[in-house]
Amino acid sequence: MSALEANQKANDLEAYWMPFTANRQFKANPRMVVGADGMFFKLSDGRDLMDGIAGLWCCNAGHNRPRIVEAIQKQAAELDYAPAFQMGHPKQFELASRLARMMPGDLNKVFFTNSGSESVETALKMAIAYHRARGEGHRTRLIGREKGYHGVNFGGMSVGGMPANRKMFGSLVNGVDHLRHTHGLEENRFSRGQPAHGAWLADDLERLCDLHDPSTIAAVIVEPLAGSAGVILPPKGYLERLREICDKHGILLIFDEVITAYGRLGTPFAANYFDVIPDITTTAKALANGVIPMGAVFVQDKIYDAFMQGPENMVEFFHGYTFSGNPMACAAALGTLDTYEEDGLLTRGSELASYWEDAVHSLKDLPNVIDLRNMGLIAGIELEGIPGAPTKRAFDAFLQAYDKGLLIRTTGDTIALSPPLIIEKSHIDFAFDTIRDILKTLD
Numbered sequence: 001m002s003a004l005e006a007n008q009k010a011n012d013l014e015a016y017w018m019p020f021t022a023n024r025q026f027k028a029n030p031r032m033v034v035g036a037d038g039m040f041f042k043l044s045d046g047r048d049l050m051d052g053i054a055g056l057w058c059c060n061a062g063h064n065r066p067r068i069v070e071a072i073q074k075q076a077a078e079l080d081y082a083p084a085f086q087m088g089h090p091k092q093f094e095l096a097s098r099l100a101r102m103m104p105g106d107l108n109k110v111f112f113t114n115s116g117s118e119s120v121e122t123a124l125k126m127a128i129a130y131h132r133a134r135g136e137g138h139r140t141r142l143i144g145r146e147k148g149y150h151g152v153n154f155g156g157m158s159v160g161g162m163p164a165n166r167k168m169f170g171s172l173v174n175g176v177d178h179l180r181h182t183h184g185l186e187e188n189r190f191s192r193g194q195p196a197h198g199a200w201l202a203d204d205l206e207r208l209c210d211l212h213d214p215s216t217i218a219a220v221i222v223e224p225l226a227g228s229a230g231v232i233l234p235p236k237g238y239l240e241r242l243r244e245i246c247d248k249h250g251i252l253l254i255f256d257e258v259i260t261a262y263g264r265l266g267t268p269f270a271a272n273y274f275d276v277i278p279d280i281t282t283t284a285k286a287l288a289n290g291v292i293p294m295g296a297v298f299v300q301d302k303i304y305d306a307f308m309q310g311p312e313n314m315v316e317f318f319h320g321y322t323f324s325g326n327p328m329a330c331a332a333a334l335g336t337l338d339t340y341e342e343d344g345l346l347t348r349g350s351e352l353a354s355y356w357e358d359a360v361h362s363l364k365d366l367p368n369v370i371d372l373r374n375m376g377l378i379a380g381i382e383l384e385g386i387p388g389a390p391t392k393r394a395f396d397a398f399l400q401a402y403d404k405g406l407l408i409r410t411t412g413d414t415i416a417l418s419p420p421l422i423i424e425k426s427h428i429d430f431a432f433d434t435i436r437d438i439l440k441t442l443d
């Protein structure tokens, strides 16, 4: 092979099978990011692209933040890796203590993972094993919700409720059922913030308790605000009602906060925003600002305590990952928490929320806009699908936004926005002016 051929092969786009991507479309028209700073990506053609989605809902402090860069550089030179099992290093304990202090309620114990999907698997396994440890091994059933997204591993996919993510993969984990979703266009269209109607949908859990008997149910898992299915908000009173029913029947409530944790709603966690405390919370993404993969599962003391029995030299929970709490990720997360704290980012969303809300709802009368949803620094712009070509209209908007210098995300026919929390009003104006221009002319 000549040097030229070798070079061409190195730059060939064919070898890499891209995740959740239209591979053929991409490889025909690649969109390559080569740098990032603050609110912007740098593209291979030299253009700037404003990040309207914090990478993938993970770079909450924006890009290339000095504290995080320094923390990683220093850590790599000091301790690159420490065995995750039967050994520890100080930053794991420092990070877990700091996180536990941030989390409301008794969610004081923290287990580290490397992704949202792993956090979900960990939480589901903890829930089943917790009941078993308390002598209620009959509680094995897991309840998710239609339109829920809990990552791509078998447990998360099974409790998840996005048909496209499930249909290719067989019969999935059994012993799982689903609540009805809360996407109520008829009653709640164009609501500002939390929609008024639909708390009664939580009573669907009573229906599943009648069907399966509550004594068979280990846990209910929901996203407090569902992001991936198109920014679906919980109606007022819904999460409170779910909490009540779980308490009544001894069922654990798991909040999947993989996108809502770390300031997205203008509060540190969605649990603060809604004032509903779950038994287990899953997080990932913005924990280390998306710089290094990392997740954290928070559990109430009672759950951890239930495992702490038997001989002290025995492993109490047969679960964990080679990279659980690895030094590089812990350093990145500590640098991230410093940045969040110094810049006030965990509550910054609440200062900008009403400006953001007005900007979202300024799109109301544009063609094909059938709903607008907002909360904190999140927006969902739902478009009428083209008959016979679902997702095409939103994907066309994505491509046009990219050409105009704005990165958005689409799911189905909904455009989702979730910018870095360092966003300024001028960026908000740019994002919504750009989307307005696109929607005016989109087929």
Ligand SMILES: Cc1ncc(COP(=O)(O)O)c(C=O)c1O
Pocket (backbone or CB within 6 Å): 114, 115, 116, 117, 118, 120, 149, 150, 151, 152, 223, 227, 228, 256, 257, 258, 259, 284, 285
């Ligand atoms: C609510 C929720 N749970 C889990 C996940 C999966 O996270 P990851 O892609 O890091 O595995 C996501 C990802 O978007 C998510 O939004």
